[in-house]
Amino acid sequence: MNAGDFASTPLPNIDGLSTVSASLLAIVLSHGHRDHWGLVPKVNPAIPLIMGKATESIIRAAADFVPDAVVLNANQYLEHRKPIQIGPFTIVPRLVDHSGFDAYAMEIVSGGKRVFYSGDLRAHGRKRKLFDALISDPPRNIDLMLMEGSSLGRLSDDETFPSEEDLETTFVSRFEQTDGIALVACSAQNIDRVVTIYRAAKRTGRTLIIDAYAAEVLKATGHDSIPQPAPGWSNLAVYIPQRQRVQLKAKGIAALVDDYRGFRIWQEQLAGSAPRSVMLFRGWMMSDLDRANALVGARVFWSQWDGYLAEGQSGAALKSDCDRRGIAFETIHTSGHAGPSDLKRLAAAVAAKRLIPIHTFERLRFPTLFENVSLINDGEWVEIL
Structure with a gap:
């Protein structure tokens, strides 16, 4: 979803976001960019929030200066490779290289099924060693990978962003x-x-x-x-x-x-x-x-x-x-997101059984770049077999 403005943008149709539901256990924020938390002030305040400690601190610091900003209070913090248990879900965060500080990818395991969410990431920032570490030691046996593609359409497939x-x-x-x-x-x-x-x-x-x-x-x-x-x-x-x-x-x-x-x-x-x-x-x-x-x-x-x-x-x-x-x-600028060649490296390293594009305006390019791609619409539920 690409929200126009806060006031007129409805919450996604998910039980528990606006009313109490035992099916919604928490909201996990990968990092502090507003396109990842912008509608959180509209949700039921009883829902636990989980994010990095620095993410919480930066959002709090910015709130005194940025129009329409809010303070978000974490119930629990993400830490690099430290598992978190949320009901039947085990989440293993991975600190990643991104223009947003304290950003995480996440492996989610439940009922024997494994999902990997890339979050927003890149391989040409000052923390590129984190990307290299992810490639050399990726999560294993992933049934479904949710991978961002923000940079697609900005570079040709063999181009790279400046570091x-x-x-x-x-x-x-x-x-x-x-x-x-x-x-x-x-x-x-x-x-x-x-x-x-x-x-x-x-x-x-x-x-x-x-x-x-x-x-x-x-x-x-x-x-x-x-x-x-x-x-x-x-x-x-x-x-x-x-x-x-x-x-x-x-x-x-x-x-x-x-x-x-x-x-x-x-x-x-x-x-x-x-x-x-x-x-x-x-x-x-x-x-x-x-x-x-x-x-x-x-x-x-x-x-x-x-x-x-x-x-x-x-x-x-x-x-x-x-x-x-x-x-x-x-x-004088470079992207906060991975280019096509680095996304290819990531997808190949994880080798998920299915790959679903997220966070992109170019999802139709995914099947030409990656293996095992499924194109899923916003609001469409996916069953992991």
Whole structure:
């Protein structure tokens, strides 16, 4: 299902989602991207939620900053290869490489039948060793595999996406060519990309400037190996845009900026530091930079899905603003999902008796790429024989 908006999108027709039913034991979230949990606020609140601990923390951290966001409370946490028992079901999570942090594939076993759900995954991120480990030691004797195909249609069958290391190299080159501030428009929740940008900034002698939202998301990962405003991290600064200052005060959480002591950069410092800075950036921050006279020699780098650059989307408005201001605009991005060749490797390694496409607009391509494919419609129940 591709939901248009939250209010008008009905819940799937599954007993227990809106009313109490003993047949629905829990909802398991593979990771924190909204297309995987967006309708959860509509379900019966008595249903237990299961997700990764960092997923819960990041969703909670984002809730103070993102419109229409919610806080989701886990009853139990997913951990890499640690089995969970839910009624007659045993779930074995597998941490995977994905643009969403703390993402899992899952093996589900019950009644002697075995299902493997790929979740969202890739093999070209900073955690690609997880994909390699999955290929070298896949779940065995799988009766049914549910496999994502988000990237199908974006590449030819023999093409591959650039890696995060490839992007780092490109960013280094572009930052060196930028006279003023380098503005990178990417999601703060794409932790791999933030690490890539931080490393490129450091390699070029620049400081990465983040806002309070990004700072809280980075802290919420729970990993001190990830850049964040904490002891031991250099080349990092926190700027609180005017709109965010108002927002924090209105929510009564302005005190959280106290944690950024020693990392703060102020509006009057932006112009002077611009040639030595990279900013994690969103279009509405442009007015702050304009008031600070910090846009001289600036360049904008779009590092998100190019679908957001289509007419009517936020990216299109940003590009138009850059064109009007004479600011160079360039896309530097790679997919958060596996390409066709890596999906082929995964399907061959698991060798499921049946493979069902999910999370794709190109399901009709599956039978030409993979073995034992069954095309199943939304809402159609599948019996595992």
